[in-house]
Amino acid sequence: MRCPIPIADCHGHLGVHPDFPAYQCTLPEMIGVMDHxxxxxxxxxxxxxxxxxxxxxxxxxxxxxxxxxxRFRGYITVNPYPEGQALVELExxxxxxWPPLIKLHxxxxxxxxxxxxxxxxxDYANQTGALVLVHTWxxxxxxxxLLLLDLAREFSRTRIIIGHSGVTWRGYHQALEVATQxxxxxxxxxxxxxxxxxxxxxxxxVGAERIxxxxxxxxxxxAITLGRVMTARISDAHKEAILRTNFLRLLGEEG
Amino acid sequence: MRFASLAELFVREIADWHVFxxxxxxxxxxxxxxxxxxxxxxxxxxxxxxxxxxxxxxxTAEEYDAREGNRLLETLGRGGRLVRAWAALPDQDxxxxxxxxxxxxxxxxxxxxxHNFSPAVWCSGELYAxxxxxxxxxxxxxxxxxxxxxxxxxxxxxxLPILLLETGYRADRYLFPLLRRFSNLYFDTSTYVAHRQLExxxxxxxxxxxxxxSRLPLYTPGAALAILASARIPDADxxxxxxxxxxxxxxxxxP
Numbered sequence: 001m002r003c004p005i006p007i008a009d010c011h012g013h014l015g016v017h018p019d020f021p022a023y024q025c026t027l028p029e030m031i032g033v034m035d036h037x038x039x040x041x042x043x044x045x046x047x048x049x050x051x052x053x054x055x056x057x058x059x060x061x062x063x064x065x066x067x068x069x070x071r072f073r074g075y076i077t078v079n080p081y082p083e084g085q086a087l088v089e090l091e092x093x094x095x096x097x098w099p100p101l102i103k104l105h106x107x108x109x110x111x112x113x114x115x116x117x118x119x120x121x122x123d124y125a126n127q128t129g130a131l132v133l134v135h136t137w138x139x140x141x142x143x144x145x146l147l148l149l150d151l152a153r154e155f156s157r158t159r160i161i162i163g164h165s166g167v168t169w170r171g172y173h174q175a176l177e178v179a180t181q182x183x184x185x186x187x188x189x190x191x192x193x194x195x196x197x198x199x200x201x202x203x204x205x206v207g208a209e210r211i212x213x214x215x216x217x218x219x220x221x222x223a224i225t226l227g228r229v230m231t232a233r234i235s236d237a238h239k240e241a242i243l244r245t246n247f248l249r250l251l252g253e254e255g
Numbered sequence: 256m257r258f259a260s261l262a263e264l265f266v267r268e269i270a271d272w273h274v275f276x277x278x279x280x281x282x283x284x285x286x287x288x289x290x291x292x293x294x295x296x297x298x299x300x301x302x303x304x305x306x307x308x309x310x311x312x313x314x315t316a317e318e319y320d321a322r323e324g325n326r327l328l329e330t331l332g333r334g335g336r337l338v339r340a341w342a343a344l345p346d347q348d349x350x351x352x353x354x355x356x357x358x359x360x361x362x363x364x365x366x367x368x369x370h371n372f373s374p375a376v377w378c379s380g381e382l383y384a385x386x387x388x389x390x391x392x393x394x395x396x397x398x399x400x401x402x403x404x405x406x407x408x409x410x411x412x413x414x415l416p417i418l419l420l421e422t423g424y425r426a427d428r429y430l431f432p433l434l435r436r437f438s439n440l441y442f443d444t445s446t447y448v449a450h451r452q453l454e455x456x457x458x459x460x461x462x463x464x465x466x467x468x469s470r471l472p473l474y475t476p477g478a479a480l481a482i483l484a485s486a487r488i489p490d491a492d493x494x495x496x497x498x499x500x501x502x503x504x505x506x507x508x509x510p
Contacts, residue, residue, distance in 0.1 A: 001268055001484035004261070020425040023455040033451060037485060169290075192424060192448050194478035196290055196471070218450040220424070227481025230261040231304065239261050 003226055005240050006040035008247040010161055011133060011190040011214030012072075014060055015047035025218040027064055031071060037222055039215070041248075042072055045103035045133070047219070049077035054085065058093050065096060073251060075103035075133060080117025087120055097251070100130040106143040107135055114147050126155040131250055133161040133188070138171030145175040152182035159184050159250060161212060164191045165202075172198050179206045186250070189225045189242070190214030199232045208238035212247050265477070268484050269305040275498035276301070276309040276476065277394070278420050278445045278468030281337065282327060284314040292472040294331060301336070304476045306469070308336045310501065312362040312394075316342035317369055321349070325356070338505065340394055343386075345372050345379040353385060357510035361386065362394040374404040376411050383408060387415035389510045396420045402429045409437040416504055417441065420468060424449035427456075434464055441504065443468030444479050444496065453496075454486040462492035466501045 016022040024033060034042060044064060049057025054077055061074040074096035078086035094100060102125055106113040113134055125132050136145045145166040152160050165175035165187045172195060179185045179202075187202055187210060202211055213229060215222035229239055248254050284291040291314060292300060301309060311331070316324020321342035328339040341358040343349050353361070363379075364370045372378055374395070386393050395405070397419055409417065419442040422430060426447070433440055445468035447453060456465065467483060469476035483496060 001265070001481060004264065020449065021427050023449070024451045036487065192446065194470075194474040196473065196475040216450075221448050221450050221452065221482050221485075223481040223485040224448055224478040226485070227265070227477035227479075228475055230265045230481070231475065231477035232262075236261055 001223065001226070002036065003038040003230070003243065005243045006038055007213055007226070008041045008244045008251070009039055009215050009217070009222070010043050010212040010247045010250075011163060011188055012042040012044040012217045013047045013050075013219050014044045014064055015057070017047055017219065018051070022218065027067060030218055031068065033217065033222065034071065037226060039217070039222060040071070042215070042217060043075060043101060043133075043247075044072050045075040045077045049079075050103070050105040050108045054079050054089055058089055061096065062093060073097055073101060075101040077103040077105065078121055079109045080111045080115065080121075081109070083117070087124060090121070090124055099128050099252075100125070102130050102132045104132060105135045107137060107140060110142065112142045112147070114151060122151060122155045122158065125158040127157075129157050129159070131159045131161065133163050135163045136166050136171065136175065137164070138166045138168040138174060145171060145178050148185060149178045149182055152178065152185050156184055159186065161186045161188050163188050163214075165189065167191050167193055169193075169195050169198070172202075176202060176205055179210060185210070186246075187211045188214040189228065190216045190220070192220055192224070194224060194228055199228060200234055203234045203238055208234065208241045209246060211242045212250075213243050265481070265484075266303075266305045269480055272305070272494060272497040274304075274306045274308075274467060274480070275501045276306050276469050276471065277418060277443045277466045277501050279309040279311045279471045280314050280317065281311045281331075282314040282324070285318055287314075287473060290472050294337070297472065298336065300471065300476075304480060306476060307498065308338060309471070310340050310360055310394075310505075311337045312340040312342060317364050321370060322352070325352070329356075342370070343382060344370060345382045347381075350382060350385050353391070353510070358391065359505045359508035359510055360392040360394060363399070365395070365399045369399070374400045374408060376407060380411070383412045383415055387412045390414070390416060390508045391510055392416050392418055392504045392508060394418045394420055397422050397426070406433065409433065409440060413437065413439060415439055416507070418443060418466065418504070421446045421470070423447075424452060427452070431460075434460060440464070441466060441500070444483065445470040445474065448478070448482060453482055454488050457486065457488045457492050457496075462488070462495040463500060465496050466504070467497050
């Protein structure tokens with residue numbers, strides 16, 4: 001199965017994970033899978049950075065971007081701790097992309113997305129018009145989608161991708177509630193839970209233009225989202241927007 | 256559009272697989288009301304995805320009354336596209352009904368909010384003995400039984416065919432040693448969705464122990480079908496997973 005439309009994917013990774021075996025996650029293996037599915041562009045964040053070490057993880061992303069500049073875009077992943085490190089990282093790796101792509105993982109970093117430790121990052125993102133991908137989970141006190149509404153309003157020049165759209169059935173509805181009220185938020189389809197009818201509901205409620213294809217490759221199988229989108233009861237024009245053009249537009253790479 | 260409908264392309268690829276879905280529920284649900292499907296709606300959804308047959312249990316059995324749910328399954332008829340997976344309980348009355356009605360598959364619901372009985376041998380041993388003696392395919396979710404109880408059952412009933420549903424994608428460090436040790440253990444693909452996990456599994460273990468499952472009506476079958484469709488495995492293995500393995504298991508039952 002290969003998608004006839006070259007996909008632009010807003011949510012990928014680089015690296016392994018502690019709690020289950022990783023398969024085919026070297027850069028050449030990832031490229032092989034991307035070619036197999038017709039995944040043209042993948043925006044990656046370092047899994048090492050999400051778990052344990054932002055400077056080392058962001059350096060891994062830098063090497064991947066050097067090796068495959070046409071295929072990857074790079075998020076700078078930052079952690080509120082140690083204090084001050086986030087802004088140093090944002091400055092050091094600002095050549096990844098401009099405006100910056102920033103990844104925040106409040107669940108793994110165990111820090112609330114609306115806490116004061118993230119304020120310098122949100123200020124930076126707002127000043128630069130950054131695209132910020134935030135990991136979210138249904139009702140999580142650290143990263144519920146609902147926590148993003150006030151942030152989206154306060155930092156209105158920032159474009160916030162609601163990572164995983166809250167994951168669960170209820171989480172998706174929380175993400176939808178936020179997206180309905182804040183135009184600078186975007187719904188990411190990445191996730192292991194493939195709720196029936198939710199994509200159709202998202203298109204009906206917020207429009208296809210703010211829905212993004214995401215895979216979690218090489219954490220989850222990119223075919224999950226591909227199958228969801230290809231078989232959804234929405235128009236092919238909407239599918240093309242979701243699979244490709246919406247994220248390219250956010251990257252400033254349309255056309 | 257410059258391409259055929261994306262949904263048509265998708266289903267065209269699956270058309271000759273004779274998909275037999277191992278993980279489906281039918282009927283009204285108090286918990287999942289918005290997603291639940293009555294028989295006609297379920298069949299229409301299966302048609303949309305090219306799913307030929309499904310092994311179904313009834314929400315009424317799971318959420319309310321096992322006997323009532325089983326009676327409703329009877330109304331689906333026999334020999335059609337929907338094959339019944341009975342709800343069985345660990346008492347003599349329920350075992351007597353199994354003897355009388357002779358289903359080829361059962362789905363056990365141990366959880367406190369469901370049928371509220373222990374999967375341990377001291378509680379369910381007589382039920383397992385009947386199911387083993389008649390090679391009745393026994394469906395359980397990992398969430399309901401847990402790894403350690405599953406091992407206890409496998410240790411005591413080495414000829415009971417157990418189909419473990421919804422293992423999740425973090426399962427391999429448990430699943431692999433159990434599959435090596437117990438030849439009567441099988442699992443479904445519905446939540447086995449890590450990056451290239453299914454194709455890596457087939458390369459390591461072959462395709463005999465895994466069956467296609469969608470988790471309809473909660474999940475769209477598009478995701479699990481796309482993973483199977485995009486797995487870089489021989490087509491003969493794809494056919495086994497799509498339906499042949501489940502057909503073989505059900506034909507092996509001697510109720």
